[in-house]
Amino acid sequence: MIVWNHFPQGEHRTQCPICQRRDKSLGVSVFSHESAVAHCFRCGYVETRRPQRELTPAEREAYKRRMDAMRQQHDAEQRERQAAAASIAAVRWAAAKPVQAHPYLERKAVMAHGLRLEGDMLLIPLRDSAGTLMSLQTIAADGTKRFVPGGRTRGCYHAIGRPAGRLVVAEGYATGATIHEDTGQAVAVAFNAGNLLPVAQALRGKYPGMELVIAADDDWQTDGNPGLTAARKAAQEVGALLAVPDFAGLDRGPKDSDFNDLRRLAQKEAAV
Template sequence: MTHPIPWHELEPGDHRICCPACGTKPRKKDMGVTILSHDHGIAHCFKCGLIVSKRDERELSDTERKAYKRRMDALRKQHDAEQRERQAQAAAEAGLRWLASAPVLDHPYLTAKGVKAHGLRVLDGVLLVPVRDSNGVLHSLQTIDRSGDKRFLFGGRVKGCYHSIGRPSGLIVIAEGYATASTIHEDAGSAVAVAFNSGNLLPVAKALRAKYPCIDLYIAADDDWTTPGNPGLTAATEAARAVGGLLMKPDFNGLQRGPKDSDFNDLKRLIQEKEASQ
């Protein structure tokens, strides 16, 4: 946990706060907190499931236990309703921007990454990557600006959603980022799915497994070799295992690898640089 629950700042009653475990922005109040008395409180994150309690030596009475459950259920309902509302707003916004957007001719980000536009649009100089569920419903957009800064529409659903490129024939490769997935699609010709981030590899793998029970799923890992715990490789390994898929890891052997070189797009760039220097 990056910070503890601020028990002492909360009055008896119900509160919503940013989760100390998974919260990244103060405005994302995914954690419900119920304070029964100054020595008794319980906190439950509706996003990551973290439960923390503050209690004195005394065991909770049945009445207190029931009160916690009732109030936490109410907080969860409120949280879920707000989330659905935000997701609906983001989906509507995504639809409007998509309609207003234009086909991509070229873009500095695509040039920098050495990949083409596959199913992208552009609006006000910003690339739009559609975030769709496995039925093709548009839920949100990932925006990529000229400098490569990537964002999602606020509150939009991403979990289990992806951007697919190419028609699957026997196999689909799932990768984190657009440039990585495009590199694999352009070089290997295979259908690819952009999962957007490592935490979404598993939900996307499951969504694709449900849609295509018999297809071969490959998970192309970002090898975050300089980040403790290697989140990219860890998540890719877990996703591959969960759906009976195959793990693909970029092999940087014999290349001048920099600390940020982690994915198949980086690998291709380094191979091209090496060939050009020979």
């Protein structure tokens, strides 16, 4: 993926070809014309360039030392960025107002559970399992969602309700709010499919004896069904139950994938 010849010997920073963040998250260290390593401190992508021949033991040792140093430097940078983002999140959260109403909540027909308002944007806090605010998700009136740039999301979640024996992990806020409102169960919102497993692991560590349920988004029209695949994997890894929305008998559209969509369709059906 990386065109090594673009980089002379030395240290470089550039855009990552995998996650393609706009910031220069890819560190490239070129040791010689035949030996180099690149590492993205955002997505963790690593690519190396090694000589065709066997490395000598000394070369191998030097290579490993450089890799370790580079990883440490990138990890330190990431922690710094996350700390800065957490400070920004705390200031914005403290200044935000209570939610009276919001177009997104109206459209999804869910209530505000622990949310705040910043101008016309909904703020949803992301906390680690110790309860420390790490980032915010903003939802604009048109439904556009963003996180605080550089903030940590991995393993962080938004908690709705207090767990009593059982805890449900869902992808999005509207889905989680729907599940909480309809079942009374406590819910952790993981924000995206890729974060289901890290959140489930964090919750398993915090609540060893808790019954965990992973509520899947069934992305039935997307190749590989990323929502269901990630939910199944998370459930298997932490010993959780898996809940999948059952659209049988409903007039399901291509974008109907989650428990909020299911509720909307079921209510429509009941009203006919």
